[in-house]
Amino acid sequence: MAGGPLPAPAEKAAAVRDMFDRIAPGYDRMNGLMTAGFDRAWRRAVIELAAVGPGDRVVDVACGTGDLGLLATTVGASVVGVDFSAPMLEIAAGRGLGGRLSRADALELPVANACADAVTCGFALRNFVSIPPFLAEAGRVLKPGGRIVLLEVATPTNALVRFCHQVYFNRVVPLLGALLAEREAYTYLPHSVVYLPTTVELLEMLAAAGFERTGARRLGSGGIQLVYGRRRS
Ligand SMILES: C[S@@+](CC[C@H](N)C(=O)[O-])C[C@H]1O[C@@H](n2cnc3c(N)ncnc32)[C@H](O)[C@@H]1O
Numbered sequence: 001m002a003g004g005p006l007p008a009p010a011e012k013a014a015a016v017r018d019m020f021d022r023i024a025p026g027y028d029r030m031n032g033l034m035t036a037g038f039d040r041a042w043r044r045a046v047i048e049l050a051a052v053g054p055g056d057r058v059v060d061v062a063c064g065t066g067d068l069g070l071l072a073t074t075v076g077a078s079v080v081g082v083d084f085s086a087p088m089l090e091i092a093a094g095r096g097l098g099g100r101l102s103r104a105d106a107l108e109l110p111v112a113n114a115c116a117d118a119v120t121c122g123f124a125l126r127n128f129v130s131i132p133p134f135l136a137e138a139g140r141v142l143k144p145g146g147r148i149v150l151l152e153v154a155t156p157t158n159a160l161v162r163f164c165h166q167v168y169f170n171r172v173v174p175l176l177g178a179l180l181a182e183r184e185a186y187t188y189l190p191h192s193v194v195y196l197p198t199t200v201e202l203l204e205m206l207a208a209a210g211f212e213r214t215g216a217r218r219l220g221s222g223g224i225q226l227v228y229g230r231r232r233s
Contacts, residue, residue, distance in 0.1 A: 006191050009129065013105070016127045017084050019185045020064070024087035026181045028065050033180070034173055035220075042151060042224055043067050046120050049217070049228055050149040052077045056117040059141055061106045061134070062124030066092030068151075069100070072120070080116075082109055107133045111141040118142075122151040126195040131202070135209035144233040148211060149226060150202070153193060156222030165223050169193075202227045 007015035023030070031039055046068060052058055054076030060069040063081030065088055072079045073096075081101045083089050089101050104110045106121070106128055119138040128134050138148050153169075156162045169190045177186020197205065199216045206214045211229030218225055 006188065006194070012127075012129050013084075019188060020085040021087045023181055023185045024065070024085060024091055027088065028067075028091070030177065030181050030186070033176060038220060039067075042219055042226075043071055043122065045217075045219060045226060046122065046149045046151050047071045047075060049226055050118040050120055050147045052118050057115060058118045058120060059109065059111055059116045059138075061109065061119060061121040061138065062127070063092060063097070063101070064088045064122070064124075066095050066097040066101075068120050068122050069097050070095060072118075073097075077118075080111060082106065082111070107137060109137045109141055113140055114143050114146075116141045116143065116146055118147045118149070120149050120151070123153070125150060125152050125202075126192045131197065132205055132209065135205055135211070139210045139231055142231040144231055146231045147228065148206070148231070149228045152196060152225050152227065154199065154218060154223060154225035155193070158222060161221050161223075165221070169223075199225055199227060203229075 052072050052075055056077040058072045058077045058079045060079055060081045063069050063083045066081055069079040069081040079100050081092055081097050082104050084103060084105050086103055089103055092101055102110050119142055125131055156165050173190060174183060174187040177183055203214050203216060206229045210232045212232045214229035216225055216227045
């Protein structure tokens with residue numbers, strides 16, 4: 001990303017896509033390392049909270065290498081994974097999500113109206129140019145009563161935990177990235193949190209996009225959040 005870790009708004013989508021294209025080969029390894037493997041439990045929590053079950057149709061937006069989609073298939077759901085990075089999708093295809101993947105922007109989902117039982121989205125909100133258009137798209141593709149669950153990073157509320165979290169996120173993660181992947185990308189990651197609205201704002205956005213029974217849950221000592229709701233009937 002030319003000129004610093006955060007791209008200018010007009011360049012954001014292309015810069016984010018180029019970045020994920022570059023880091024795709026090492027993405028899963030870095031994810032596992034950065035989260036000490038806890039990401040698997042957080043993803044399971046998404047599938048449980050979205051009450052994904054046999055026969056459900058799930059749209060996993062910004063699916064990356066397919067972790068959430070694969071988990072949904074293990075409980076008998078059919079999954080459409082959407083992402084705009086071809087190299088991320090190639091890895092997802094290699095892991096078995098094959099014919100269920102679509103290369104597209106999260107803000108223009110290539111999915112019919114009111115066909116999905118659940119929409120999931122993991123660690124991608126802060127990469128979008130704007131969040132309300134994504135929520136509008138999620139509402140469009142969900143059936144009335146359909147569930148949405150968003151998995152994102154969060155700022156811990158406890159001061160000591162927040163201090164440790166910030167040291168880890170702002171110092172250790174870029175260092176790990178520089179050693180094992182790409183410094184620029186893993187410097188963008190902590191910086192990109194500035195794009196993330198507060199949990200309260202996210203809940204307001206969900207309500208404005210036509211979701212009800214909304215709520216949020218913290219995991220990972222408060223450094224991770226699940227934000228959820230149901231499409232109004
Ligand atoms: C941090 S990764 C998360 C991947 C996966 N959801 C996970 O939980 O591991 C973010 C993903 O969002 C995708 N992405 C970012 N902005 C996007 C957009 N506007 N449309 C589609 N995909 C997008 C990137 O290509 C990348 O694969």
